[in-house]
Amino acid sequence: MPKIKSVFTRLRRVIGRRSFEREMAEEMQFHVEAETERLIAHGESPATAHRRAKAMFGSIDARTEEVRDARLGANLTVLGRDLRFGVRSLMKAPAFTSIALLTLALGVGVNTSMFSILDALLFHRAPYPESDQLIRVFRTTPTMQDAPHSPANYVDLRDRTKSFSHLAAYARTSVNHAEPGQPAEQLQMLAVSGNFFAALGVSPELGRSLTPEDDQPDNDDVVVITHAFWQQRFAADPSILGQSIRLDGELIHIVGIMPAGFEDPMLWGSISGWKPLSFAADDLEARGSNWLSMLGRLSPEATVAMAHAEMNSHCAALALVHPATNSETGMNLIPFVRSTQDKMVRLLTLFAMGLATCVLLIACVNLANLFFARNVLRTREHAIRAALGASRIRLIWHSLAESLVLALGGGGLGLLIAAWVNAALSSHSFWGDQPSALAIDWRIAGFAFAAALLAAVIFGLLPAVLSSRTDVNGALKQSGRGTTSVAHARLRHGLIIAEVALALILLTGAGFFMRGLDRFVDRDVGWQTDDLLTARLSLPETKYPDNAAIQVFYDRLESRLAALPGVEGVSLSRTLPFYGFGWGQYYIVEGHPPLKAGTEPMRDVNLVTPDYFSTMGIAIVEGRPFQPADAEGPTPTIISASMAHSLWPGESAIGKRIAHPRQPDKWQEIVGIVQDVKFASNLDSSGERFQTYRPLASNPPRSFSIAMKCAVPPATLVESVRQIIAELDPELPVAEINPASRIVRNNTANFALIGKVLIGFALLGLTLAAIGLYGVVSGHVAQRTNEIGIRMALGAQWRDVLVLILSQGLQLTLVGTAIGSVGAWTVARILQSLLPALPPAEPIIAGAITGLLLATTLIACWLPARRATAVDPIVALRDE
Amino acid sequence: MAKDKTDLLQGTLDMLILKALQLQPMHGFGISVRIRQISEDVLRVEQGSLYPALYRLEEQGWITSDWGISENNRKAKFYEITKLGRKQLANETANWERLSLAVNQVLGAKLKDLG
Known part of the structure; x- marks a missing residue:
């Protein structure tokens, strides 16, 4: 019985805190009165008795406080009361309270948002089911850990692998989208193998995604587009399915639209769609031509380590059959999400x-x-x-x-x-x-x-x-x-x-x-970013099938642009030194002792027109720039001052010759030495390879950069340049047309x-x-x-x-x-x-x-x- | 006031309260008077310790409390010892006797040696 009563008492105290406090006061009041009466009985006057009784008992508040202390820990209501006490006492000190609040708020706020950014950058999750099963597969060589694959090797690996349920290949590509009567635009796309969507495991929002039937050479006139592109370009019109658009001059059917967010730009860069990656017969012959990225989904029973071992064993087997292209290579497997981070x-x-x-x-x-x-x-x-x-x-x-x-x-x-x-x-x-x-x-x-x-x-x-x-x-x-x-x-x-x-x-x-x-x-990058207008063009293969056609376009473009009022110089080149030359070649030096194959040094190579150095403001230290006649016969080369210094210290490099190790009889004579350039947008590398140049006409690329030295503010010439290009080829889109200085600013x-x-x-x-x-x-x-x-x-x-x-x-x-x-x-x-x-x-x-x-x-x-x-x-x- | 006061050892107050309640239920004031009486005015309970102690004892289930009418017809809170409380008092008393006997022996021996 006492137990039940005690439980009841406790409950009553927790619930009825107020009545308990009142009871306590009453009890103590009684104590003082009883003491007073006792003292009166002992002969004290009532007033003295009361005073003495109170003095003996002390402050009722203090007593109450003591009993409260005894209750502390047993009574939850104390917390609520003390929080109220806290608010009240904080409000009495507004200066302290506001500074403390501000300090806490700033500390917490800034760190929360910083952690959010960190989370977005470092722990980004791919928007695909079981994305931790998605693995990037890289090829390793003695000098690289993240080399791409050749189509032939990809097909062999795809057909042999057991630890990947799907092994897909992809490559970034740009296509020209031009409809009659509309300005052309350049679209970034991924060319993907037929099993790409199956590997990612996401169904389309509308229509169908690509399947293995689509990546056959005569069956690849289809495209799947992103939700964003569908909205921007076709106003989210569902009837666009099955219709065709003109890409690189060919009619391509839109067969599907992927759900919003599928094209996650953090993982893939910004793209507008996916087209089938089909291999022609000669693609599958050229085992040494590596340009594919590889992505696989682990099969349920496989682990990364198992897949790694399996891929390496296939790699070794392939190297035995194809020693010329596959020796000394291995495989490097990295979880997909981690592989794409900068x-x-x-x-x-x-x-x-x-x-x-x-x-x-x-x-x-x-x-x-x-x-x-x-x-x-x-x-x-x-x-x-x-x-x-x-x-x-x-x-x-x-x-x-x-x-x-x-x-x-x-x-x-x-x-x-x-x-x-x-x-x-x-x-x-x-x-x-x-x-x-x-x-x-x-x-x-x-x-x-x-x-x-x-x-x-x-x-x-x-x-x-x-x-x-x-x-x-x-x-x-x-x-x-x-x-x-x-x-x-x-x-x-x-x-x-x-x-x-x-x-x-x-x-x-x-x-x-x-x-x-x-x-x-x-900083001084060694070339003039001010007063320079730049743009990029990509000539479609259908319209410009051979070098002659490309060269004709180059010449017409160059002369039209040079005639534009306010333009002081025009040059075309394979690339411009924003991030790097993006292309390297092995080289050997005439008269130097021969090196073991594969251990030769590399140089950066850019292909440029004769006016490149004067347009870009790159100083010629010694010798001469290219001349139109250099395109014929054994093509010469121009090297940077640091290369000349390092290879031929104390003597002139002019007239010396270098060559590619696989073409040892095609010597390239050094006709000029130019100032080194720095890559204006690239914070990462300080550019450790030697920079060299060769005539653009010796190997005319379809994709190239235009540079124009302007006497007027470069931005004012943008429209005239667009117009000239549209007159030369209305289906040709101009990409990245901008003053060079603005590109550098944007890039950083x-x-x-x-x-x-x-x-x-x-x-x-x-x-x-x-x-x-x-x-x-x-x-x-x-x-x-x-x-x-x-x-x-x-x-x-x-x-x-x-x-x-x-x-x-x-x-x-x-x-x-x-x-x-x-x-x-x-x-x-x-x-x-x-x-x-x-x-x-x-x-x-x-x-x-x-x-x-x-x-x-x-x-x-x-x-x-x-x-x-x-x-x-x-x-x-x-x-x- | 503090002259004739003897400080209570920790835990002794609990024992004294239980002892005071052994015969009959009492209110807080009564307990303090009773302890003074039994100890012939040597022990005086600080009011500051009495009420927290009562609360503690009640929490431990050694006493219970209820409102009643005092000897001069006033509403007062009465405390009553429980079965558990009596057991506790018996244990504490035995402990105390052992301890005080030992202390007395030590002190007595010292006095004899000195004498």
Whole structure:
């Protein structure tokens, strides 16, 4: 029976907290009255008896508090009441509350959005069922880990493999889409093997996808288009299925439309559709011609290791049959999602992540400092409450309640900030040329929220625990604004030093990156990006079947463009030095000892017209440019100055000869030496191969670049150029027509975005650190008001007081700066190793950043210091 | 006031409260008076310790409480010892006797040696 009653009592207490408190008050009231009556019975006067009884019992509040303490831990309702208490006491300190909320919100918000970006870049999931079973298969050679495959090898591997249920091949291709009477456009597509869609495992939105029947040479006049292309080009008209469009001059049937998002531009680049990849008989002969990417879906019972072993064994078997093309090759298997990520973007994101962590750390330190400052100021309040009977646990519990309220509020605000930052970033970041959406991942938001909670609880509790050790009597006797122990002060100073150091690291990281990027864009690349208009053309094979036809088009195009008013020079070339030459050849040098086959060095090769060097502004160091006559007979070559220096030091390279190792009798004579060029958009490589040139006419490519040196702003000529090309061939689309300087800027746009985000972080970190310093120095001033008053009463000038207060803040700043400099130097080194092409920032930038930090901290110290000088000695001394 | 007060050892107060309640249910004030009486005014229960202790004992199921009418016809909260409480009191009493006997022996021996 008592047990049931006890359960009932407890239940009643949890539910009826209010009535329990009332009962408690009643019980104690009774106690005092009974004591009074006892004293009256002993002969005291009623008034004295009542006073004595009350004195004996003490404060009813204190007693109630003690019973509450005893209930603590057994009673859940305490939590709700203390949270309310927390809100109330926070509202009484609006300055503290708003700064703490802001700090938490910024820390949580910025990190949530940074983690969201990281998640999008690093842990991107392919939008295909069981995408972890999708594996990219690369060929390895003694020098490469990610080489492509030849059609013949692909077909052999596809027919032999057991560990892949589907082994598909694909290659990027561009097709010209031109309807009569409409401007032509160039479309990016993937040419895919018939089993490609089966491997990815996604059904089309409308119609059908491609099947193995489609990739036969006489059956491949079909195409599947993306949802986006269907919407943009055909206004989402379902009757487009079965109709045909003109691609590269041929009628192609649209047989299917894939669902939105299937063409994930992060994985594939931006594409408009998929066409069958069919192999002609001679494709299957040329085993040495490698241009296919390979993607497979593991069969249910296979693992990556099994598939790897199996592919390697097929590879070895093929090498025995075809030693000329397949020896010394192996296979490299990488999960599909990971294989498509840009290594440099990944590294950069990690770099940005590191800096974001700095912001979080500064926010935490700030929070700790704020709580410390608040607790120091509240020492007296705590001492009074302790004297009134509040236990240590109770006081700590109240601090915890405050922390929880702050964490919930700050975390909520932080999520709003994250949503806003992500929206702002989404409209500025691009994968390929499409804007990318950055969604807030709720797992990440949960994590950030938990981090805020943890930070607030730890940094809220730590000072509370420390200050709860304060001796009550000592605190009450002390007439100042509160007390603080030496260890306490040392901890706060350590926090400030850490904050300044972290801010310096942040500023340096962001500043060096941004400055490096600016210098990268503005550096001397060895060719003129200003005043240069560039474009790319692709001549379809159907209309331009042979070199003669291509050459005729070249000549007509060049003369028409050169005649355009405002154009000073025109050249055509296989490529332009934005990212690289994109084509290399092995070479041997006449007179040098023969090398073992396969170990010859490689050179970059660009094919150019005679006017290329003058149009591009590339200086000719020695010899001559190409001449129209160079296209006939044994073709000459032009090499870079660094190649000439390295191969023929101390003598002229003109007249020397090099050749391709497989054509050792076709010597190419060096007729000119030109300045080295740098790849204007490429942050990754610093271009370690020697650059060489050969006449465009010696091997005319269908796909080529146009460069025009302009006397007028290049953008003004765009329409005239389009018109000339349309007159020459109305079905020919012009791609990438833009001033070269704009292309360089666009190509580095994502880096510039990262740079801007970093600058934002750095300024945020600096602001937080300044707030922290301001808070510490302010607290310091508040605590020493009496002392300052006495000093001033004894004749100290305001200047002395200013120096007194400033010097302490500046000491902390200088120590922080010294420590931060070491960190900043490390960050600069890391950045340099991540982006070798990025020019290192000048020492003056480091100086300017340190100056900015010192100036900011000086202001943060100066504001409270000035307040100290305004202390009126009389008021300060009376303020006891 | 503190002159004749002897500080109670931790846990002793619980024992004294249970002892006071052994004979009859009592209210808080009655318990404090009773302890003073039995101890001939040597032990004085701090009010600050009494009520939390009562609450603790009730939580442990050694006493129960209910509202009743006091000797001068006023509403008061009465505490009653439970079966579990009596068992606890017996255990504590035995422990206390063992302990105090030992302490007395030590102190007595010392006095004899000194004398």
